[in-house]
Structures are given as C-alpha cells and as structure tokens.
Amino acid sequence: MTTVEEPRTTTFDDNDQKPIGFGRMLRKEDPRLLRGRGRFTDDVQLPGMLHLAILRSPFAHARIVSVDTSAAEAAPGVKAVVTGEALKGLGLAWMPTLSNDVQAVLATDKVRFQGQEVAFVVAENRYAARDALELIDVEYDVLDPVIDVRQALAPDAPLIRDDLEGKTNNHCFDWETGDAEATEAVFARADVVVKQDIVYPRVHPAPMETCGAVADFDAVEGKLKLWSTTQAPHAHRTLYAIVAGLPEHKIQVIAPDIGGGFGNKVPIYPGYVCAIVGSIVTGKPVKWMEDRSENLISTGFARDYIMRGEIAATHDGKILAIRTNVLADHGAFNGTAAPVKYPAGFFGVFTGSYDLEAAYCSMTAVYTNKAPGGVAYACSFRITEAVYLVERIVDCLAAELDMDPAELRLKNFIKPEQFPYETKTGWVYDSGNYEPTMRLAMDIAGYPALRREQAEKRSRGELMGIGIAFFTEAVGAGPRKDMDILGLGMADGCELRVHPTGKAVVRLSVKTQGQGHETTFAQIVAEEIGIPPADIEVVHGDTDQTPFGLGTYGSRSTPVSGAAAALVARKVRDKAQLIASAMLEVTVADLEWVKGSFQVKGDPGKAVTIQQIAMRAHGAGDLPDGVEGGLEAQICYNPSNLTYPHGAYICVVDIDPGTAQVKVRRFIAVDDCGTRINPMIIEGQVHGGLTDGVGMALMEMIAFDEDGNCLGASLMDYLIPTSLEVPDWETGYTVTPSPHHPIGAKGVGESATVGSPPAIVNAVVDALKPYGVRHADMPLTPSRVWDAMRGRATPPI
Amino acid sequence: MQVTMVVNDAEVTAEIEGRLLLVHFLRDTLGLTGTHWGCDTSNCGTCVVWLDGEPVKSCTVLAAMADGHEVRTVEGLADGAELDPIQQGFMQCHGLQCGFCTPGMMMTCRALLDRNPDPTDAEIREAISGQICRCTGYSTIVRSVRWASVHEAAANK
Numbered sequence: 001m002t003t004v005e006e007p008r009t010t011t012f013d014d015n016d017q018k019p020i021g022f023g024r025m026l027r028k029e030d031p032r033l034l035r036g037r038g039r040f041t042d043d044v045q046l047p048g049m050l051h052l053a054i055l056r057s058p059f060a061h062a063r064i065v066s067v068d069t070s071a072a073e074a075a076p077g078v079k080a081v082v083t084g085e086a087l088k089g090l091g092l093a094w095m096p097t098l099s100n101d102v103q104a105v106l107a108t109d110k111v112r113f114q115g116q117e118v119a120f121v122v123a124e125n126r127y128a129a130r131d132a133l134e135l136i137d138v139e140y141d142v143l144d145p146v147i148d149v150r151q152a153l154a155p156d157a158p159l160i161r162d163d164l165e166g167k168t169n170n171h172c173f174d175w176e177t178g179d180a181e182a183t184e185a186v187f188a189r190a191d192v193v194v195k196q197d198i199v200y201p202r203v204h205p206a207p208m209e210t211c212g213a214v215a216d217f218d219a220v221e222g223k224l225k226l227w228s229t230t231q232a233p234h235a236h237r238t239l240y241a242i243v244a245g246l247p248e249h250k251i252q253v254i255a256p257d258i259g260g261g262f263g264n265k266v267p268i269y270p271g272y273v274c275a276i277v278g279s280i281v282t283g284k285p286v287k288w289m290e291d292r293s294e295n296l297i298s299t300g301f302a303r304d305y306i307m308r309g310e311i312a313a314t315h316d317g318k319i320l321a322i323r324t325n326v327l328a329d330h331g332a333f334n335g336t337a338a339p340v341k342y343p344a345g346f347f348g349v350f351t352g353s354y355d356l357e358a359a360y361c362s363m364t365a366v367y368t369n370k371a372p373g374g375v376a377y378a379c380s381f382r383i384t385e386a387v388y389l390v391e392r393i394v395d396c397l398a399a400e401l402d403m404d405p406a407e408l409r410l411k412n413f414i415k416p417e418q419f420p421y422e423t424k425t426g427w428v429y430d431s432g433n434y435e436p437t438m439r440l441a442m443d444i445a446g447y448p449a450l451r452r453e454q455a456e457k458r459s460r461g462e463l464m465g466i467g468i469a470f471f472t473e474a475v476g477a478g479p480r481k482d483m484d485i486l487g488l489g490m491a492d493g494c495e496l497r498v499h500p501t502g503k504a505v506v507r508l509s510v511k512t513q514g515q516g517h518e519t520t521f522a523q524i525v526a527e528e529i530g531i532p533p534a535d536i537e538v539v540h541g542d543t544d545q546t547p548f549g550l551g552t553y554g555s556r557s558t559p560v561s562g563a564a565a566a567l568v569a570r571k572v573r574d575k576a577q578l579i580a581s582a583m584l585e586v587t588v589a590d591l592e593w594v595k596g597s598f599q600v601k602g603d604p605g606k607a608v609t610i611q612q613i614a615m616r617a618h619g620a621g622d623l624p625d626g627v628e629g630g631l632e633a634q635i636c637y638n639p640s641n642l643t644y645p646h647g648a649y650i651c652v653v654d655i656d657p658g659t660a661q662v663k664v665r666r667f668i669a670v671d672d673c674g675t676r677i678n679p680m681i682i683e684g685q686v687h688g689g690l691t692d693g694v695g696m697a698l699m700e701m702i703a704f705d706e707d708g709n710c711l712g713a714s715l716m717d718y719l720i721p722t723s724l725e726v727p728d729w730e731t732g733y734t735v736t737p738s739p740h741h742p743i744g745a746k747g748v749g750e751s752a753t754v755g756s757p758p759a760i761v762n763a764v765v766d767a768l769k770p771y772g773v774r775h776a777d778m779p780l781t782p783s784r785v786w787d788a789m790r791g792r793a794t795p796p797i
Numbered sequence: 798m799q800v801t802m803v804v805n806d807a808e809v810t811a812e813i814e815g816r817l818l819l820v821h822f823l824r825d826t827l828g829l830t831g832t833h834w835g836c837d838t839s840n841c842g843t844c845v846v847w848l849d850g851e852p853v854k855s856c857t858v859l860a861a862m863a864d865g866h867e868v869r870t871v872e873g874l875a876d877g878a879e880l881d882p883i884q885q886g887f888m889q890c891h892g893l894q895c896g897f898c899t900p901g902m903m904m905t906c907r908a909l910l911d912r913n914p915d916p917t918d919a920e921i922r923e924a925i926s927g928q929i930c931r932c933t934g935y936s937t938i939v940r941s942v943r944w945a946s947v948h949e950a951a952a953n954k
Contacts, residue, residue, distance in 0.1 A: 260932055
C-alpha cells in the first residue's frame with residue numbers, strides 16, 4: 001500500500017503545458033498576488049464608506065460604572081458612537097460563540113479581559129475614528145482578576161461569569177475519554193511508569209493580515225453585504241442570520257483574498273458585528289480593520305493546556321498505556337471553535353501512533369480573565385496538544401529506559417495490517433504504514449552518523465541535540481452524524497458547470513487563505529473530467545455564488561471538499577457518458593474513459609472529447625431519453641471518517657553553552673498524506689508549518705502579568721521566526737492513500753505545525769542531557785534554556 | 798498640507814494631513830493597495846516600498862517625508878505585461894502562499910539583486926530578515942531570489 005516515490009524531476013515553466021491532473025503545477029492565484037492586485041478586505045473601497053475603531057478595556061477585570069461618549073460624538077468627522085448599552089437595546093450586546101457559550105460584543109456590565117471591546121466609533125476616516133476613541137470617558141471599578149489558571153477554581157477566586165445564571169465558580173466544563181479503570185489496571189502491573197507535567201503555553205496564530213470587515217447594509221433592498229476575513233463564510237452567514245435576525249437570503253458574506261488564516265479567522269469577532277451595526281446605524285458602508293495589537297490581544301489564541309502525562313511500559317520498552325489529566329484555560333468566554341460534541345476537540349488522539357492496551361484522559365476547562373479562543377493556529381482541533389503530549393512523554397520514557405527514541409517508537413508503532421485501527425479512545429485510523437516513513441526520515445537525516453557526531457561533541461562539552469517526533473493527525477471533520485458546528489453538519493458542497501465550449505467553473509464551499517485551492521481544486525476536477533486545469537475557474541468565498549459548506553480549517557479542505565470536487569466531476573462524467581453514447585451510437589457499456597474523452601472499446605478512432613460532449617449537451621439535436629440539456633452537477637459530501645495523515649520529523653539543534661541560545665541546524669520532515677495533488681504546494685504547506693513549530697518551541701508566547709496585562713500584544717514581544725531563525729527545510733514523503741477518500745488524499749496543511757514542536761523540544765532536551773534535564777517547557781528562549789541547564793526549569797505559567 | 802512626489806514614474810500631488818503615514822497615503826489616497834499593513838511596531842515589513850530606490854517600511858515614513866521624492870511600489874515592479882525576474886522567481890519557486898507579505902518581500906529582494914546580483918543564501922536571508930512571512934517558511938523565498946539571480950545572469954550574458 002505504501003510506496004516511496006521518486007521526486008519528480010520534470011518542471012513546467014508554463015501552466016498551459018500542464019498535463020491534466022495531479023503533479024507540480026504553478027499557482028493560478030499567483031499572477032494577481034505578484035502584481036499587487038490581490039483583493040484583501042482592507043483593499044475594499046466603497047462609495048461613502050466610513051471607518052470603525054474599537055475602544056478596548058485597559059483592565060483584565062472591572063465593573064463598568066459609566067461610559068460618557070458626548071465628547072467623542074462631537075469630534076470632527078464622527079458619525080456614530082455606540083456603547084454596550086446601545087447594543088443591548090438592539091438585543092446585540094451578546095452573541096453566541098462556536099461553543100454554545102455567549103460572548104459580549106460590547107461590554108455592558110463589566111469587562112472580563114484586557115483588550116475587550118467596550119465601545120466603537122464610526123468616522124469619516126481611520127484617523128478620525130482613532131482620535132475619537134481618546135475622547136470616550138469610561139469609569140471602571142477595578143476587580144481582582146483570575147490569571148493563574150491553577151487558582152481559577154479556588155473557593156475564593158473572583159467570579160468571572162456572573163452573567164450566567166446560577167454560576168458560582170469559574171468552571172467551564174469537564175470532559176473525559178478512554179477507560180479509567182482499565183488504564184489504572186495496566187499502570188498497576190507495569191514495570192515502568194513515567195510521569196511528567198507538560199505545559200503547552202498560550203500562543204497566537206498571528207496571520208500577517210489581521211481580522212477585518214466591510215459591512216454594507218442596503219436599507220432599500222434590505223440586504224447586507226459583508227466582506228470579511230472569514231475562513232467559514234457560509235457558517236458566518238447562518239450565524240449572522242440567527243444573531244442579527246436578518247433573513248439568510250438577504251445576507252451575502254464575501255471572503256475575498258485572505259492574508260493567512262491559520263484558524264484565527266474561524267470565529268465571529270465582535271468587530272464584525274460592530275461593523276454590521278455601524279452600517280445599519282449610519283446607512284453607509286463601514287470598514288473595520290483591527291491593528292496588530294488588537295489582533296494579538298483580543299482574537300482567538302491557541303493552546304494553553306496544562307497537562308500531566310503518564311506512560312506505562314515494560315522493561316524492554318513495550319508501551320502499555322498512556323494517561324493524562326489536563327487543565328485547560330479558555331479565557332473569559334468559551335469561544336473554542338470545535339464540533340459541538342467535542343469540547344476538547346480531537347484531543348482524544350493523544351494515544352498517537354502507538355498500539356496501546358489502555359488509555360484515559362480527564363480534563364477540566366476553566367474561565368480566566370483572558371481573551372477567548374483555544375482552537376487555532378493549525379491545531380486540527382487540539383491535536384497539536386495531543387501530539388505534543390504523547391511525543392514528549394514517549395521521549396521521557398526513552399530517557400528512563402536509556403533507549404534510543406527512534407528504536408522505542410519503531411518498537412511500538414501500530415502495524416500496517418492493523419488498519420483500520422481503533423484506538424483505545426475510539427478513533428478509527430484509516431490507514432498508515434509508519435515504519436517506512438520513519439526509516440526514510442532517518443535515512444535523510446543520516447541518523448546513526450548524527451548520533452556519532454553527537455557523542456563526539458558531547459565528549460568535547462559541546463551541546464548538540466537530536467529530536468524525533470512521529471505523529472498521526474486526524475483531519476477532515478467530519479461525519480455529520482457526530483460532527484457539527486452549532487448544529488450545522490460538517491459536510492461540504494461542490495458544484496461543477498461545464499460551459500458549451502468545454503471550459504468549466506467549479507464552486508467550493510471551502511475558502512483558501514493561501515493554501516492554493518484555486519490551483520489544486522482545478523487539478524482534482526481536471527484529473528476526473530479531463531479538462532485542463534487552466535480551463536477551470538475555481539470560485540470560492542462568496543456565499544451567493546457557492547454551495548453551502550463549513551469552510552477551511554482543521555486541514556479539512558482536501559478530505560471533505562476535495563472529495564466533493566472529485567465526486568461532482570464523476571457525476572458530470574457519468575452524464576457525459578450518456579451523451580457520448582448517443583453521439584457515437586453505441587451503448588454506454590461499449591465506452592471507455594480515456595482521460596479527456598470517451599472511446600468505443602476496441603476502436604480508439606471512434607471517440608468524442610469532453611469538449612465535444614459539452615457542446616452537444618448545450619447544442620441542437622436530441623439527447624438520450626431522460627437526459628436534460630447542459631452539463632453540470634452538484635453534490636454535498638458527507639465524509640464517512642476523518643483522514644489520518646502521518647509523519648516522521650527529525651530535528652538537529654546546537655546550543656551555545658555560554659548563552660543558551662538554541663540554533664535549529666537541520667530539520668527533516670517526512671510526511672504521508674496519501675495521494676498528493678500538488679507536491680509543490682504540499683512542500684510549501686510543510687515549510688510554513690515547520691516554521692510555526694520553531695516559533696512555538698523557541699520564541700512565541702502570549703504571557704500575562706498578575707494584574708492580567710497581556711505581555712505579548714505586539715510584534716515587539718510576540719516573536720515570530722524570521723528567515724534567520726529557521727534552517728533550509730529538508731522534506732520527503734511516502735504515500736499511504738486513505739481508503740475511504742475518492743482520490744485517496746488526506747489533509748496535510750496542519751501536520752507540520754502539529755508535528756514540529758515536539759521534535760524541536762525533544763532535540764533541546766536531548767542536547768541538555770549532560771545537565772540531567774528530562775523536560776523543559778516551551779518557549780525555549782535562551783533564558784529558559786539557561787535556567788534548565790542550571791536545574792531551575794520551571795513552567796512558563 | 799500639499800505634497801508632490803513621483804510614484805511609479807508618475808507625478809502625484811495631494812492635500813494631506815501632516816500625520817498621514819506613507820502606507821495609508823499609497824493605499825487609501827492613491828488606491829495602490831498592493832502595499833500592505835501587517836503590524837503597528839515596524840516589524841513585519843509587509844509595507845516595504847522604495848523611497849529614492851531604498852527599501853523603507855512605509856508604515857514608518859510620513860507621507861510628508863516623501864514630498865519631492867520618488868516612490869516605487871509593487872505595482873511598479875513589472876515592465877508592463879512582462880513580470881520582473883523577481884516576480885517570475887516567486888511564481889516558479891512557490892515563494893508565496895497567501896500573498897500578503899509578497900509585495901514588500903519582492904521589493905526588498907529586487908533591491909538586493911540590484912546591489913548584489915549573485916547573493917549567497919545567507920545574504921538573501923539577511924536581506925529579508927526585517928520581513929515576516931507566516932506561510933512559506935522562507936526556503937522557497939530564498940530559492941525564488943536565486944532563480945531570479947540565475948535567470949538575470951543568463952539574460953545579461
């Protein structure tokens with residue numbers, strides 16, 4: 001089932017020469033982006049358009065005593081000033097979150113995190129709007145905040161969510177998975193048990209383009225047009241209909257070009273609602289574009305899991321069970337973007353790539369005085385945390401057993417013949433052949449030579465570390481019987497129309513934010529129906545123009561929408577076959593599909609191309625009985641399972657013993673995402689995700705002081721890797737197709753972000769072995785590594 | 798106040814506020830939206846344009862400071878229908894994904910090749926270190942610049 005393909009050596013300088021179907025193809029979206037002709041939200045300019053700016057709370061927790069907007073209203077260029085009290089009158093002061101909690105659009109009673117939205121101004125331009133914010137006078141009665149998540153459930157902890165009826169503490173939810181008793185029994189008889197506290201600190205996806213919107217409410221038509229930075233335009237439309245009471249057919253959400261999403265642009269933010277209200281109130285189009293500080297301080301954070309990991313094994317390294325207890329910080333409102341039945345996302349896959357006898361997780365989530373979020377930053381619904389936990393704890397076991405971490409993993413992998421494999425927490429992995437993937441990564445790295453080099457360096461007092469992570473992802477949410485976002489099943493539509501001249505348009509429910517859907521979806525359709533990708537226009541992002549679906553996140557585009565694109569093309573092809581049979585005067589059974597045309601079996605001279613069929617479908621003359629004119633179809637694809645791509649990552653670091661600076665010298669990433677639609681684009685996805693990993697492992701953190709001041713709210717403090725912090729990436733791949741996917745493809749976009757942090761941390765800990773370090777928490781900045789070297793490693797929070 | 802400058806070879810005159818940032822002047826006043834605005838602390842470099850041939854972060858330049866000077870933006874990079882080799886390199890080597898950092902990134906890379914037609918990988922990385930990309934992981938950007946360097950050298954032979 002698994003093959004290791006040779007890298008393609010052929011490249012094409014011109015897209016017109018592109019063969020139909022899969023393979024390296026230059027991107028259809030590049031020409032406009034290279035010329036500065038992309039159209040991002042802040043590029044939208046409408047007649048009479050006004051600008052909106054938001055006043056934010058300086059405090060983490062405070063009662064609002066009064067808000068005086070009179071000076072702001074009188075300021076030059078100001079058209080409207082709106083407070084929480086005013087929104088309350090419209091029934092819009094609160095909105096539902098993606099986790100069935102509620103979130104304040106503008107604070108009415110009190111503020112619950114620093115940076116929370118308190119009021120907004122609409123003015124003639126962005127400068128005037130900002131000026132007027134300074135003139136709003138808010139009187140606060142400052143309250144004690146809850147910042148340390150470990151203190152959130154203390155009996156005397158301040159109550160954050162007094163808006164929820166009957167709420168007496170900061171408890172958000174409990175969740176568990178697996179079998180506690182069975183796991184306890186295995187732990188009781190295990191030879192070796194290793195326990196380690198592991199923190200995945202709060203970070204932020206920080207797309208280069210921040211969040212924003214342009215709302216244009218036409219009172220005459222009663223129609224709202226909203227350009228916005230949304231990864232899920234259809235789901236947003238439905239939620240606006242529910243929240244604002246506007247009829248859904250009178251709402252058009254347009255997600256134009258998006259400057260990166262990374263999960264940051266899945267939730268509905270107060271700013272979007274404010275822009276809509278601003279447009280309704282002023283009767284003009286209103287633009288809201290947040291700045292970087294607002295993005296970092298108030299929009300969806302990622303991670304913030306405090307985990308206790310335990311692993312049980314035999315003396316010779318057979319892993320028996322894994323158990324974990326998690327404390328999750330969800331901020332002031334539970335805004336986690338996750339399927340409704342999965343409050344902890346897909347954290348249940350924490351058993352990783354290993355064949356275990358038992359597993360169990362218990363989790364408690366709490367409210368704190370911080371911004372909401374949790375699921376973002378290419379996490380595939382908490383799989384970043386799950387993979388980090390298992391790959392870190394397996395390394396702790398390897399250290400305990402004094403066993404090579406590669407050898408320990410190879411010994412415990414789920415075997416290819418065990419797939420589909422049901423884990424002890426109920427996930428059914430579709431396919432996998434882990435050992436060849438691992439061996440390829442070790443070959444590229446030259447693993448034995450690296451270990452020899454490390455031994456030599458160690459003898460000279462130099463610090464070199466080799467870190468391994470082997471992960472199994474779970475992407476493509478998901479089967480609608482189990483998975484929905486606020487009641488909307490996670491299926492995705494696709495529509496394909498072939499024009500009379502044989503050109504085509506395919507309409508997607510998903511929304512690219514740079515992942516190349518305009519190219520790859522044309523390739524999928526081309527592969528199935530034989531029309532060159534250059535002749536296929538991909539339409540996405542506009543809810544008036546595209547079929548309903550749940551959007552792009554969780555690496556779900558290829559698994560769900562990619563499947564829909566393949567199947568809709570097959571549906572059109574089936575119809576084309578009926579027409580071809582009439583054109584060639586043979587039965588359908590006498591025809592065979594040779595990419596791009598139907599031929600009479602045994603007589604290749606008798607054939608019609610898909611283009612000829614398209615013209616006939618629209619042209620004069622009778623069609624076979626029961627065949628309507630035109631050549632088009634639509635489909636809504638409900639996946640039967642997720643896809644489970646996997647990968648083997650090896651990281652080599654050097655640490656300066658004098659400064660504790662970590663340098664990532666090499667990084668080898670071997671990914672297996674099944675059938676590969678466009679290797680060039682996959683490589684780019686992997687490179688980007690690996691860079692996220694370097695950021696999270698070594699640099700990035702959204703921290704707070706004890707008063708709840710956010711210490712990571714600008715790019716001066718929130719450090720993102722530049723070209724100097726990352727190496728030249730080394731990639732490879734194996735191919736284990738997904739058996740249930742129409743083209744055997746799995747998602748891959750988030751794999752590298754999921755898999756790379758443990759590889760880097762494992763490498764740093766490995767380098768620090770001479771200092772007796774078994775674990776150190778991210779971000780491994782020089783000061784934190786220095787502390788670890790001196791036996792003072794402490795959690796970052 | 799009134800400012801006059803040459804933007805992409807065309808002279809423009811406009812009445813502006815003294816505090817207006819060059820990035821907003823280019824985007825909002827002139828409608829040249831290829832230049833982007835990605836941070837508020839001068840770190841990200843999505844706003845890089847040339848001021849008298851020198852790459853600058855236009856979020857950290859007042860429009861008034863460009864009075865009497867020459868500005869070039871990404872819209873002025875291609876020669877009509879013909880893409881600059883840097884633009885071709887980014888396309889050939891997949892040096893962009895979401896495309897948000899791309900205009901600023903390419904302006905810096907073009908300036909680098911004008912000064913140093915055959916830079917090493919380390920020199921390319923150093924040159925773009927004032928600019929953040931969240932999508933590509935930089936390797937393909939380095940390749941893109943090398944592609945442009947090699948193809949320009951071949952064309953100039």
